[in-house]
Amino acid sequence: MNPEITSITQEQIRSLLSYAVLAPSSHNTQPWRFEITDGAVSVFADRTRALAANDPDDRELTISCGCALMNLRVAAAHEGIGVAVDTTPDSGDDDLLAVVSFFKEDSASADESGLFESIEGRRTYRKRFASKDVPTAVLDSLGATAAEEGSWLEVIDSEEDRQKVAELVSEGDSVQWSNPSWRRELAAWMHPRRRGDGLTVPGIVAPIAQVVVRTFDMGNGVGAKDKQLADESPVLAVLGTSGDNVADWLAAGQALEKVLLSAHAQGLQASYLNQPIQVASLRPKLQNLLGQQGFPQILLRLGFPEDDIDAAPRRRLDEVLE
Template sequence: MSIRTASDAVQAALEAARWAPSVHNTQPWSFAVSGDEIGLRADTGRRLRVGDPAGRELLISCGAALFTIRTAIRRAGFEPVVRALPDPDRPSLLALVRPGAGTGPDEHTRVLAGEIERRRTHRSGFTTLPVPDRLVRSLAATAGQEGAALLVLAPPAVEAVAALTRAAQIVQSEDRPRHLEVVRWARPPGSARKDGVPAGAYPHDEPRTDPAFAQRDYAWRHDWGNPADQAGSTSPGVVTVLTTAGDTREDWLKAGEALQHVLLKASAYGVSAAFHTQVLEMDHLRAFLREELCGGAHPQMIMRLGITFDDAETVRRPVGDLLS
C-alpha cells in the first residue's frame, strides 16, 4: 500500500528508526511527535557512563537513527526537512525532522530503505570472499556525502589498529566498572528484553582472524555465544576508520548519519560490518590513532567490512516504548 500523507510518512519513519545501529544495541533515543514533525531526542539514561562519558557514541547512534528517519521519509515520497541541534537550551533534542515537498523516491533511496530491517552487525571474522575495490571506493564517497570520511587502511595500519584493539580490550576487561557496563547489555539465552546484544549475536570464542581483532567479552563467565560463528570465517575483511574534520556534537551526529548511509549501502551489496570501539573509548589511544594513522582527522568508528553468511540475531524495542 502506498503512503500518501505526511502523517503516514512520519509513522513509517518511526517504525524504521528503531532499526538503526547503536553501541551495544542500547538504542539510546526517544521520539516526540508534534503534528507532522518528529523530535529526535537522546535518551541519556542509556548512555554508557563509564565507556562514553562525553556522549560521543550516543550521538553517533542517534545520528544513525536520524539518517534512517531521513531515508524513510524520502522513501515515503517526501523530501525530509531537518533542523539539527535546534535548541542550545535543550541539548538532548538532537534534531527536528518533518516531511517537506513531495518527491518521487529514486532507486538509491528505495535500495537503502529496503536494507533498514535487513542490515545486521557482525561480531566475528568474515569469509575470504573479497569486497570489490569499486564498492569500497563508492562507500568512501558515500561517507563524504554526509560530511565524514571513510579511511581504508593499508596492511601496516591494519596491524597497528588490530594491536591497539587487543591492548584496549585487555585493559578494559580488567577495569571492573567498565567491564560490568558492557556485560549489562549482554542478553542471556531466552531473554525477553528488546535491547542489548542477544546471546546468538556474537561468537562463543574469540574470532580467529589474521591479524586478530579483539571482540567484546559479552559472555563474561557464561557459556553463551554462537559456537558455529567461527566456521570458515577467518578474514578480517576491509578495515576502515570513519573520521570527521571536527570533534563537536554536530560532528558526532554527522558521523552517525554517514555510518548508517555506508552500512545500508554495503548491506545492499551483501557486505556486513563489524565494529571495534575499544580504542576510541580511551582518550590517549584515540589521540594516537588520530595523529599517527588518520592525518589529524578525528576517528569516530573503526569497522571491518566483509562478507558473511551468518544471519545474526537482533532485537528492537517497539515504537510505543520510544515515544515520549
C-alpha cells in the same frame, strides 16, 4: 523551500519511525526518543541509557542517534517524502538533537530511497567474514557515501598499519576489561532476547554470564580474539570527522548508517572494533596512522558474510515515543 506536507498522518510518521529504531547502537542500548508534533519529528538523546564507563562523553550515544536519523531519512525517501533536518534546534534542551520536517515528494532523495531494503537486512556481523576480497570500486563508493554526509572513510591498506590497528584493538580490550566499572556496565546490558535491548544472552545462562563478566578480567583472551578478527578482516576502515563535537557526532552517525546500508546493498556486512577510539589514550595513536585530518569516530571491519544471522532485538516503538 518546498511546502510542507500537511496530509502526512501520525500513523505514517509512526511507520517511518519503525524503521528508524532498527539502527545500530552501542551495546544495543537504543538511546533515542522521538516526539511527533505538528507533523514533524523531534529526535532526542535518551541519556537514561547512556554508558558512563564505555562512552563517558555520550559520543557514541549521539552517533547512534545519528544512525536512527539516517534510517528515518531513508524510510521517508522510500515513501516519496522529502525531509528537512534541523540539527541545530534552538530549544535550550541539550537532549534535542534534531527536528525533522516532511515535504512533498519532489524533494525526496532517490539515492536514499534505494537503500530502504537494507534497513532490515543490515546486521552487526561479529563472526569471521568469508575469504573474499572487497572490490576497490565498492570501497571507493563507500568513501564517497561518507563524504556526502560530511564525514570521511579511510581504508587501512598497508599490512603494517593493519597490524598496528589490530594491536591497538587488543590493547584497548586490556584497558577496558581491567576496569571493574566497565565490566559491571557491560554485564548490566547482557539480557535475554525478550528484554528487547542489550547484548543477547540465552535466558538460562544470563545470570551466570553476568557474574563472570563482572568478576573476571578477560582482557587478554578477548584481546587475542579481537586481534585475530582484525587481522583476518578483508577490510579495516575508519570513519571520521573534521571536528569532535555533538554536531560532528550526529553527522558521523548519519554517515555511518548510510555507509552500512550502502555496504549491505552490495552484499557486505560490518561490525565494530572501536576500542582504540573508546580508550582516550589510544585514539591519538590511531589518528597518527591515518592520512586524514580530524578525529576517528568509528573503526569498522567489513566483508562478505558467510551465513545469515538474526537481527538484534528491538524495543517496541511505543517505548521510545513521547
